[in-house]
Amino acid sequence: MRSSLVIAGKEIKSYFATPSAYIILVLFTGITGWFFTNTLFIEGGQAEMSSYFGLTPFLYMFIIPALTMRSIAEEKKTGTMEVMTTFPVSALSIVTGKFLGAFFIVILSLFLTFPALLTIGILGKPDWGIVFTSYAGLIMMGASFTAIGIYCSAVTENQMIAFMISFFIIFILMMLDSMLVFLPFTLIFDYISVNSHYHNFLRGIIDTRNIVYFSSMALLFLFSAAKSIESER
Amino acid sequence: MITLTDLSKNYGRVQALKSVSSTIRSGEITGILGPNGAGKTTLLKIITCFIYPTSGSVNVGGSSVFRDSMRIRSMIGYLPENAPLYSDLSVIDYLRFISKIRNIPSKMISDRISSVSDSCGIKSVAYKRIDALSKGYRQRVGLAQALIHDPEIIILDEPTSGLDPNQIMEIRDMIKQLGRKKTMLFSSHILQEVQAVCDRALIINRGEIVGDGDPNSMQSESSARKELLLTVKVENDISKKITDLSSVNTVRVLKKSEQEITYLIEHEEDIREKLFDLCVQENAKIIEMRFEKHSLEKIFRELTA
Numbered sequence: 068m069r070s071s072l073v074i075a076g077k078e079i080k081s082y083f084a085t086p087s088a089y090i091i092l093v094l095f096t097g098i099t100g101w102f103f104t105n106t107l108f109i110e111g112g113q114a115e116m117s118s119y120f121g122l123t124p125f126l127y128m129f130i131i132p133a134l135t136m137r138s139i140a141e142e143k144k145t146g147t148m149e150v151m152t153t154f155p156v157s158a159l160s161i162v163t164g165k166f167l168g169a170f171f172i173v174i175l176s177l178f179l180t181f182p183a184l185l186t187i188g189i190l191g192k193p194d195w196g197i198v199f200t201s202y203a204g205l206i207m208m209g210a211s212f213t214a215i216g217i218y219c220s221a222v223t224e225n226q227m228i229a230f231m232i233s234f235f236i237i238f239i240l241m242m243l244d245s246m247l248v249f250l251p252f253t254l255i256f257d258y259i260s261v262n263s264h265y266h267n268f269l270r271g272i273i274d275t276r277n278i279v280y281f282s283s284m285a286l287l288f289l290f291s292a293a294k295s296i297e298s299e300r
Numbered sequence: 301m302i303t304l305t306d307l308s309k310n311y312g313r314v315q316a317l318k319s320v321s322s323t324i325r326s327g328e329i330t331g332i333l334g335p336n337g338a339g340k341t342t343l344l345k346i347i348t349c350f351i352y353p354t355s356g357s358v359n360v361g362g363s364s365v366f367r368d369s370m371r372i373r374s375m376i377g378y379l380p381e382n383a384p385l386y387s388d389l390s391v392i393d394y395l396r397f398i399s400k401i402r403n404i405p406s407k408m409i410s411d412r413i414s415s416v417s418d419s420c421g422i423k424s425v426a427y428k429r430i431d432a433l434s435k436g437y438r439q440r441v442g443l444a445q446a447l448i449h450d451p452e453i454i455i456l457d458e459p460t461s462g463l464d465p466n467q468i469m470e471i472r473d474m475i476k477q478l479g480r481k482k483t484m485l486f487s488s489h490i491l492q493e494v495q496a497v498c499d500r501a502l503i504i505n506r507g508e509i510v511g512d513g514d515p516n517s518m519q520s521e522s523s524a525r526k527e528l529l530l531t532v533k534v535e536n537d538i539s540k541k542i543t544d545l546s547s548v549n550t551v552r553v554l555k556k557s558e559q560e561i562t563y564l565i566e567h568e569e570d571i572r573e574k575l576f577d578l579c580v581q582e583n584a585k586i587i588e589m590r591f592e593k594h595s596l597e598k599i600f601r602e603l604t605a
Contacts, residue, residue, distance in 0.1 A: 073400040076397075077386070080389065081389065146382065149384060154373060
């Protein structure tokens with residue numbers, strides 16, 4: 068765990084050493100902020116952030132793959148992964164460190180939406196319970212998407228391929244619930260779909276099934292990423 | 301001590317190592333020599349636990365790469381070819397990161413960093429970003445990375461490739477100095493380097509060890525088959541006359557200018573006096589006469605042909 072934190076620290080430093088983290092944070096807060104203020108005054112005077120919570124998963128679909136695509140793929144390409152794997156550190160610790168580093172940026176992007184919270188807090192009386200659970204849902208979803216991104220970055224040396232694969236996986240997971248009518252075994256696909264779990268959070272419900280879904284998804288992809296690194300040895 | 305037993309590694313159908321067995325003793329500088337693609341890097345990658353062998357075993361200081369790789373990894377300092385580094389960090393941040401991940405107690409980190417920065421000569425660039433460094437400095441930062449935890453075993457893969465002659469000399473000196481206290485293993489395709497630095501050379505070709513020993517004794521053994529180099533100032537070619545001398549096998553003209561001819565004479569017994577007499581008789585003035593010592597290069601070419 069200690070070495071994971073060391074790696075996470077280094078990752079965060081690297082994100083801010085290049086423009087990548089800044090670009091992603093600015094894009095994220097810019098786009099969500101614009102949609103939030105756009106609907107703020109026209110929709111029947113409600114103090115709520117549903118536009119924001121509806122939009123963020125779609126932004127995640129682009130932003131999280133962009134954030135994670137280089138994390139392992141680039142290290143493999145430049146050869147620093149070779150140095151890393153000859154340190155007394157397990158593959159799982161490396162993957163966990165990479166995950167925590169990227170996840171920190173995701174959390175930070177959510178944190179930067181506080182002006183929206185302030186606005187609705189000052190202008191009206193929002194239902195703080197729903198706001199809180201929706202944020203929890205976004206955090207859970209962000210964690211599982213970041214794990215998907217890390218996994219895709221671990222299976223290739225090419226950042227672009229890592230981006231495409233993780234975008235595709237996230238896209239399928241998000242679109243699954245609207246395609247259910249065409250699919251057999253509806254119950255299974257409904258369970259796999261991200262939205263059916265996320266919507267509970269938006270309704271203010273914290274259900275262990277949804278928490279188990281997101282955390283098992285994150286763990287599954289992180290373990291697979293570690294296995295993939297191990298298998299290359 | 302590193303023991304390699306029947307070590308093989310296949311990449312798909314390509315066999316990079318074919319049942320290699322050897323022992324690398326502690327406190328020695330061992331050079332692994334071979335043409336490009338001979339299996340040097342593969343061998344080093346297996347010892348450093350980066351890849352597993354397909355069959356056979358490696359034992360480093362009593363631990364097996366299969367069962368106890370974490371212990372081996374903490375004993376080894378490794379610099380892969382081309383010194384891969386995190387280019388977006390500064391040198392000091394990079395070394396701090398390595399120290400932490402190498403589990404160096406936090407109180408000792410700054411001491412260790414300043415000591416390796418001293419010995420690798422990177423004090424002046426400590427706060428520069430790594431992508432702003434020249435190739436020579438990058439190599440030194442890589443070396444500092446390999447030394448930071450004061451490992452018992454140091455493994456360097458082609459540490460001098462791509463450097464200019466001065467930088468090569470510096471890195472070689474560093475290897476020699478470190479080799480006094482540590483077990484040092486490095487690969488190279490440059491023969492003079494191995495000859496200049498190593499106590500022992502392992503020559504690898506096509507995944508097999510084809511030569512093993514002290515590079516200097518390898519050289520004298522090989523020159524047992526005697527060759528004499530003779531340069532004379534003479535008007536007519538005397539190679540026929542030399543061939544007629546007893547115990548001369550072959551005579552080759554190496555170089556011929558208007559006045560001077562250089563012969564390479566392969567012989568059994570010492571023929572220097574006879575040759576002198578012959579030259580006097582033929583009015584040939586001897587400019588140079590010496591035994592041709594086989595360079596490691598020649599041995600290398602013979603072994604890896």
